[in-house]
Amino acid sequence: MADTLLEIKDLHAGVADKEILRGLDLTVRKGEVHVILGPNGSGKSTLMNVIMGHPKYQVLSGQVCFEGEDVTEEPTFERARKGIFLSFQTPEEIPGITVENMLRTARQAITGKRERIFGFRKELKAAMEGLQMDPSYAERYLNVGFSGGEKKRTEILQLLMLNPKLALLDETDSGLDVDAVQIVSNGVRQFHNENNACLIITHNTRILDKLRVDKVHVLLNGRIVEEGGPELVDVINREGFTHLQQKA
Amino acid sequence: MEDLTKKKTYVADVERTLYDIRDEDRSSYKTAKGLTEDIVRDISAKKEEPEWMLQKRLEALRIYHQMPMPTWGPDISALHMDDIVTYVRPDTKMTGNWKEVPKEIKDTFDRLGIPEAEKTSLAGVGAQYDSEVVYHSIQKELADQGVLYTDFETAVKEYPEIVQEYFMTLIPPTAHKFAALHGAVWSGGSFVYVPEGVHVDIPLQSYFRLNAAGAGQFEHTLIVCEKNSSLHFIEGCSAPKYNVTNLHAGAVELFVKEGARLRYSTIENWSRNMMNLNTKRSFVEKDGVIEWVSGSFGSHVSCLYPASVLHGENAKCEFTGVTFSAKGQDLDTGASVIMLAPHTSANINTRTISKSGGKATYRSAVKVAPAATGAKCLVNCESLMLDNDSRSDTLPVMDIQAADVEIGHEAKIGRISDEAIYYLTSRGIDEKEAQAMIVRGFVEPISKALPLEYAVEMNNLINLELEGTMG
Numbered sequence: 001m002a003d004t005l006l007e008i009k010d011l012h013a014g015v016a017d018k019e020i021l022r023g024l025d026l027t028v029r030k031g032e033v034h035v036i037l038g039p040n041g042s043g044k045s046t047l048m049n050v051i052m053g054h055p056k057y058q059v060l061s062g063q064v065c066f067e068g069e070d071v072t073e074e075p076t077f078e079r080a081r082k083g084i085f086l087s088f089q090t091p092e093e094i095p096g097i098t099v100e101n102m103l104r105t106a107r108q109a110i111t112g113k114r115e116r117i118f119g120f121r122k123e124l125k126a127a128m129e130g131l132q133m134d135p136s137y138a139e140r141y142l143n144v145g146f147s148g149g150e151k152k153r154t155e156i157l158q159l160l161m162l163n164p165k166l167a168l169l170d171e172t173d174s175g176l177d178v179d180a181v182q183i184v185s186n187g188v189r190q191f192h193n194e195n196n197a198c199l200i201i202t203h204n205t206r207i208l209d210k211l212r213v214d215k216v217h218v219l220l221n222g223r224i225v226e227e228g229g230p231e232l233v234d235v236i237n238r239e240g241f242t243h244l245q246q247k248a
Numbered sequence: 249m250e251d252l253t254k255k256k257t258y259v260a261d262v263e264r265t266l267y268d269i270r271d272e273d274r275s276s277y278k279t280a281k282g283l284t285e286d287i288v289r290d291i292s293a294k295k296e297e298p299e300w301m302l303q304k305r306l307e308a309l310r311i312y313h314q315m316p317m318p319t320w321g322p323d324i325s326a327l328h329m330d331d332i333v334t335y336v337r338p339d340t341k342m343t344g345n346w347k348e349v350p351k352e353i354k355d356t357f358d359r360l361g362i363p364e365a366e367k368t369s370l371a372g373v374g375a376q377y378d379s380e381v382v383y384h385s386i387q388k389e390l391a392d393q394g395v396l397y398t399d400f401e402t403a404v405k406e407y408p409e410i411v412q413e414y415f416m417t418l419i420p421p422t423a424h425k426f427a428a429l430h431g432a433v434w435s436g437g438s439f440v441y442v443p444e445g446v447h448v449d450i451p452l453q454s455y456f457r458l459n460a461a462g463a464g465q466f467e468h469t470l471i472v473c474e475k476n477s478s479l480h481f482i483e484g485c486s487a488p489k490y491n492v493t494n495l496h497a498g499a500v501e502l503f504v505k506e507g508a509r510l511r512y513s514t515i516e517n518w519s520r521n522m523m524n525l526n527t528k529r530s531f532v533e534k535d536g537v538i539e540w541v542s543g544s545f546g547s548h549v550s551c552l553y554p555a556s557v558l559h560g561e562n563a564k565c566e567f568t569g570v571t572f573s574a575k576g577q578d579l580d581t582g583a584s585v586i587m588l589a590p591h592t593s594a595n596i597n598t599r600t601i602s603k604s605g606g607k608a609t610y611r612s613a614v615k616v617a618p619a620a621t622g623a624k625c626l627v628n629c630e631s632l633m634l635d636n637d638s639r640s641d642t643l644p645v646m647d648i649q650a651a652d653v654e655i656g657h658e659a660k661i662g663r664i665s666d667e668a669i670y671y672l673t674s675r676g677i678d679e680k681e682a683q684a685m686i687v688r689g690f691v692e693p694i695s696k697a698l699p700l701e702y703a704v705e706m707n708n709l710i711n712l713e714l715e716g717t718m719g
Binding site for chain 1: 668679690
């Protein structure tokens with residue numbers, strides 16, 4: 001289908017000799033918001049990293065396709081250039097590289113065009129204002145000495161500046177206070193439109209309040225055991241995952 | 249899936265042809281191989297030196313023959329002193345006019361960017377080609393302020409009273425065998441004298457380079473900053489590659505008087521066969537400040553530990569260093585501080601990088617004498633290894649004999665983080681650039697301390713070192 005962004009077919013993947021994802025299928029189309037729920041250790045972060053192409057994870061069988069193209073063997077930077085973005089659960093601290101420098105380098109790498117310093121800086125400043133970030137953070141080293149909340153905001157800042165086609169959000173709302181969740185969730189809503197898609201891992205449904213969720217998947221022991229509409233979020237919130245255990 | 253962790257650890261050696269430019273040998277005179285009293289007398293006679301300098305040379309030669317080779321540090325057994333041609337004189341006379349410099353020499357300098365450097369705000373250039381200074385200039389304003397800036401031979405003849413007062417007093421021939429060798433055969437180098445209260449606003453630059461195969465270079469630098477004066481002196485080194493072991497045993501003596509401030513910056517970029525056994529020392533009096541910025545690239549072996557003697561109350565030392573050791577290199581660098589007076593302070597901040605089997609050692613000695621009450625010393629040394637074949641060691645020695653002192657030491661040795669590379673590649677930056685960004689970030693505290701064009705040169709050197717197939 002022309003509007004299919006991500007298509008995962010019978011994916012088996014893991015680290016070293018340990019299989020974590022055990023036969024997983026998932027299709028995400030343009031304009032959609034998908035939510036993945038599941039207890040700790042069910043394979044949610046592994047799924048995100050396998051889509052992004054983390055070299056630590058091995059694909060044992062199956063395929064990851066993006067816009068109809070098999071990217072299973074593509075290195076991470078190529079996937080990013082095709083339009084996949086991962087907002088990390090625990091973003092790395094990288095001394096010596098400023099937020100602005102990294103973002104300008106990244107955007108030039110993705111678009112293949114030179115960014116004019118002043119235009120870019122202006123755009124960055126506006127995006128930071130929207131996320132209620134102190135503009136001085138543009139000059140700080142990437143995530144170094146940032147609080148948990150500041151790191152997550154910086155991830156969303158990157159999402160807005162790099163404007164990918166598919167945003168993978170790995171617990172972007174965890175560890176944030178109510179106001180911060182609000183800001184992050186506004187950022188995601190600002191990003192989302194009919195030409196892109198979000199795949200969101202969350203334990204906390206507040207981030208979803210402002211988004212129109214299309215599909216919810218429940219991941220247990222490396223398989224999707226239950227799928228449904230937004231109403232499934234409330235069911236899980238009420239009943240937990242235990243009643244689904246026998247399906248895994 | 250391909251094993252990317254393995255791929256990214258291999259960084260090929262740099263193509264150094266840009267820096268390794270070799271002209272035909274145009275020396276008009278070479279000493280016989282090996283070191284005898286006749287050679288030393290000959291060197292002195294050719295320079296038409298006064299008797300006192302000849303006597304200093306001969307005394308140093310006697311000490312040289314008595315002293316043993318050092319037994320610690322990197323392996324320098326490849327060095328056969330009898331094979332070193334100690335002195336090479338290019339067949340051109342001193343000149344202050346760029347137009348009069350011979351074409352091949354000029355071409356080499358052009359490729360190293362020296363005239364450009366001068367054009368862009370540097371106050372004076374003393375470029376050393378082999379053992380003689382062939383090009384020299386200083387801006388008129390400096391001369392009018394009483395600042396003396398000449399090659400060292402000229403200083404011996406024209407300012408003997410200053411040279412005699414300071415020469416080889418901070419680095420006596422008895423310091424070690426290579427200091428003695430230096431004292432016997434020194435040739436070329438810079439002399440700077442800044443009178444009391446004079447502030448030299450623009451950096452003075454000198455550029456050294458070795459050219460003839462088998463030639464050692466023994467340049468002597470002497471800088472005196474009188475009371476309440478200030479100066480920034482920059483020394484850059486680059487040498488073409490030869491297959492005979494080359495020796496560099498220069499000496500740098502810096503005198504910082506009461507309330508004076510001296511910043512001494514060097515980026516040394518030697519060819520891969522160079523034994524760089526350089527000695528640098530500073531003597532700092534009350535309220536004086538010495539700032540070292542030191543970049544060590546290239547060479548086969550380097551031993552370089554600039555020393556600061558904080559002699560007067562409240563004297564300060566800031567040391568900032570970066571060392572990059574690649575395949576076949578053993579770079580042993582660091583700093584030494586001797587704190588002799590109350591409230592002296594030192595801040596040592598270094599970064600070392602090793603790759604492709606290179607070995608980088610951080611070695612420092614901090615001594616706080618009993619009189620140095622209230623002294624403060626902070627040491628921060630960080631090492632980054634780019635692959636599993638490389639090696640990094642940290643050897644900090646501290647000898648604290650005073651009470652009421654504040655001493656801090658922080659050492660970090662790490663590998664380039666796979667997660668950091670993954671993070672940057674997930675933003676569309678390819679692996680090679682991600683690695684280069686991380687390395688540049690690692691040395692950022694040092695590049696920040698350099699004047700802009702030197703920071704650019706250092707970044708270029710790092711990029712050249714990192715260049716090549718990343719798998």
